Amino acid sequence: MNVKNLFRIVKKDWTEIRSNKxxxxxxxxIPVFLSIILPLYLALTxxxxxxxxxxxxxxxxxxxxxxxxxxxxxxxxxxxxxxAGEKERKTIESFLVLPLTDREILIGKVLSALIPSxxxxxxxxxLMGLTLNIAGRPNLxxxxxxxxxxxxxxxxxxxxxxxSFMNTLFMVLISAMVRNVRVAQQYALIVVIPITGLIISGLxxxxxxxxxxxxxxxxxLGAIAFGLxxxxxxxxxxxxxxxxxx
Amino acid sequence: MNPIQVENLVKIFVxxxxxxxxxxVDDINFSVKRGExxxxxxxxxxxxxxxxxxxxxxxxxxAGRAWxxxxxxxxxxxxxxxNIGFLTENHGNYENLTLEEKLAFFAxxxxxxxxxxxxxxxxxxxxxxxEDRRQQKVGKFSRGLKQRAAIARVLIHNPSVLLxxxxxxxxxxVAAVQVRELILSLKEKHRTIFINSHNLEEVQKxxxxxxxxxxxxxxxxxxxxxxxxxxxxxxxxxCRLTKVPSQAIIDKLYNLQGMKNIEENGANLQFxxxxxxxxxxxxxxxxxxxxxxxxxxxxxxxxxxxIYLKLMRNTTEGSG
Numbered sequence: 001m002n003v004k005n006l007f008r009i010v011k012k013d014w015t016e017i018r019s020n021k022x023x024x025x026x027x028x029x030i031p032v033f034l035s036i037i038l039p040l041y042l043a044l045t046x047x048x049x050x051x052x053x054x055x056x057x058x059x060x061x062x063x064x065x066x067x068x069x070x071x072x073x074x075x076x077x078x079x080x081x082x083x084a085g086e087k088e089r090k091t092i093e094s095f096l097v098l099p100l101t102d103r104e105i106l107i108g109k110v111l112s113a114l115i116p117s118x119x120x121x122x123x124x125x126x127l128m129g130l131t132l133n134i135a136g137r138p139n140l141x142x143x144x145x146x147x148x149x150x151x152x153x154x155x156x157x158x159x160x161x162x163x164s165f166m167n168t169l170f171m172v173l174i175s176a177m178v179r180n181v182r183v184a185q186q187y188a189l190i191v192v193i194p195i196t197g198l199i200i201s202g203l204x205x206x207x208x209x210x211x212x213x214x215x216x217x218x219x220x221l222g223a224i225a226f227g228l229x230x231x232x233x234x235x236x237x238x239x240x241x242x243x244x245x246x
Numbered sequence: 247m248n249p250i251q252v253e254n255l256v257k258i259f260v261x262x263x264x265x266x267x268x269x270x271v272d273d274i275n276f277s278v279k280r281g282e283x284x285x286x287x288x289x290x291x292x293x294x295x296x297x298x299x300x301x302x303x304x305x306x307x308x309a310g311r312a313w314x315x316x317x318x319x320x321x322x323x324x325x326x327x328x329n330i331g332f333l334t335e336n337h338g339n340y341e342n343l344t345l346e347e348k349l350a351f352f353a354x355x356x357x358x359x360x361x362x363x364x365x366x367x368x369x370x371x372x373x374x375x376x377e378d379r380r381q382q383k384v385g386k387f388s389r390g391l392k393q394r395a396a397i398a399r400v401l402i403h404n405p406s407v408l409l410x411x412x413x414x415x416x417x418x419x420v421a422a423v424q425v426r427e428l429i430l431s432l433k434e435k436h437r438t439i440f441i442n443s444h445n446l447e448e449v450q451k452x453x454x455x456x457x458x459x460x461x462x463x464x465x466x467x468x469x470x471x472x473x474x475x476x477x478x479x480x481x482x483x484x485c486r487l488t489k490v491p492s493q494a495i496i497d498k499l500y501n502l503q504g505m506k507n508i509e510e511n512g513a514n515l516q517f518x519x520x521x522x523x524x525x526x527x528x529x530x531x532x533x534x535x536x537x538x539x540x541x542x543x544x545x546x547x548x549x550x551x552x553i554y555l556k557l558m559r560n561t562t563e564g565s566g
Contacts, residue, residue: 005355008351008354008355011351012340012343012351015342015343015347015351016340016342016343019342019343019383020342089338089340089341090336090337090338091337091338091339091340093304093334093335093336093337094334094337094338094396094399096304097302097304097327097332097334098327098352098355099324099325099327099328099355099356100324100355101324238304238305239304239305239306242299242304242305243259243305245336
């Protein structure tokens with residue numbers, strides 16, 4: 001496998017995303033809202049009234065699951081467009097003519113969505129932590145929230161990575177199977193449903209994203225991602241992509 | 247071995263709804279010589295694009311083999327694709343990219359990067375008259391410009407074998423002529439060119455040889471002249487004379503070998519012969535010996551359209 005080819009695909013896809021406002025705006029606005037505006041609002045309105053201990057429980061239940069939403073939305077926007085978008089814009093055949101192996105195409109397309117998903121998630125995590133610590137400084141005293149809690153780091157480094165990988169694989173697979181981006185996005189919304197469930201279960205304290213919860217969830221999603229990787233490598237090949245155009 | 251060589255190529259698709267096999271390409275053989283423009287003609291669904299895709303290694307044949315520049319396509323399709331330029335029929339452009347970004351993207355896969363890419367892109371844009379468009383987004387181009395941009399993409403790595411699938415489809419007449427001229431200029435540079443087209447006039451104008459395919463089978467292959475000889479029993483020679491010939495001369499002309507019929511229209515005669523090439527000097531000699539001045543002699547060529555339509559009619563009658 002030619003690794004350079006993978007990054008050439010990533011570079012092209014990213015150049016396209018950057019110059020397409022319809023893709024770029026939601027990609028920026030969702031993280032800004034979830035990692036700056038919402039935490040800022042909570043820090044300014046609730047921290048003083050409920051106290052630090054209750055506030056920490058609140059952000060653990062409300063804010064933490066949003067770190068799962070951010071990479072999912074990024075994958076939804078980019079990965080669903082990865083192949084279905086090429087079909088819709090009729091560039092797919094020119095792309096498939098390139099001297100690339102089927103595996104390079106698959107991995108290149110997955111990386112095109114996975115790298116921005118992870119990047120947006122990490123940036124959001126850092127912004128979220130900074131926003132809460134800075135905005136909450138008058139009430140927090142010397143204590144540092146989020147960055148001082150192992151579960152947040154574990155969530156970000158393990159669960160978010162596995163979730164992003166699973167989401168991206170699923171969405172690239174969907175993108176390869178359907179003819180246009182809109183249909184791909186409709187199917188891809190399937191993965192948003194369990195995450196929404198996770199947020200609700202967190203709010204109702206049925207499932208809490210503490211260290212053990214994160215490990216359990218990571219194992220489950222890792223197994224699903226493994227299965228998806230197997231299916232995707234079998235499903236996604238040039239011949240099937242070409243024949244789906246006719 | 248010729249730059250493109252195809253032997254007993256077969257591609258079968260399965261129609262899942264009707265549960266039957268469709269022989270999209272059925273045991274075809276042909277080759278494209280170095281520096282030749284070879285045309286592929288046939289109705290929709292004849293198997294032209296499927297053949298193209300197999301030659302480019304995008305589809306795997308069920309049987310048979312294809313070679314491009316001595317490399318067997320199924321053995322190493324990636325290597326084959328490095329050496330060909332393929333203008334696909336649906337070659338949408340990356341419309342959010344500038345022309346330079348688009349060409350740089352494609353060039354990078356052929357190892358043309360950095361300064362080399364800039365130089366090569368500059369050369370391509372100059373050749374195709376697109377220098378002023380370098381920093382413009384491809385999405386803002388007219389259809390003709392988009393086609394030229396697509397051709398620039400195909401030529402960016404200087405391939406010696408080119409596959410053009412419907413190269414002038416949807417273009418206005420001026421843009422179509424420009425593309426044809428470009429194709430002919432590539433022939434002058436000894437590129438081997440394989441064209442798939444519905445446009446009979448275009449194929450006649452640019453192709454050295456043609457293959458006519460229908461229902462996955464090759465019907466005929468050769469130059470337009472060869473095909474005309476193979477398909478049409480009668481050829482026509484037209485003569486414009488200074489005066490109306492006498493009945494005695496007409497009788498002599500009827501006795502020429504291979505003469506089937508003569509149509510007289512005053513001083514204009516039409517000779518229906520087996521072999522126009524052999525009969526023309528004989529006709530001229532007889533007329534001149536009998537003191538008749540000849541103003542014009544023309545051999546009526548069967549156009550590719552005549553050939554194509556005759557073949558298609560034969561196929562329809564054969565299957566009906």
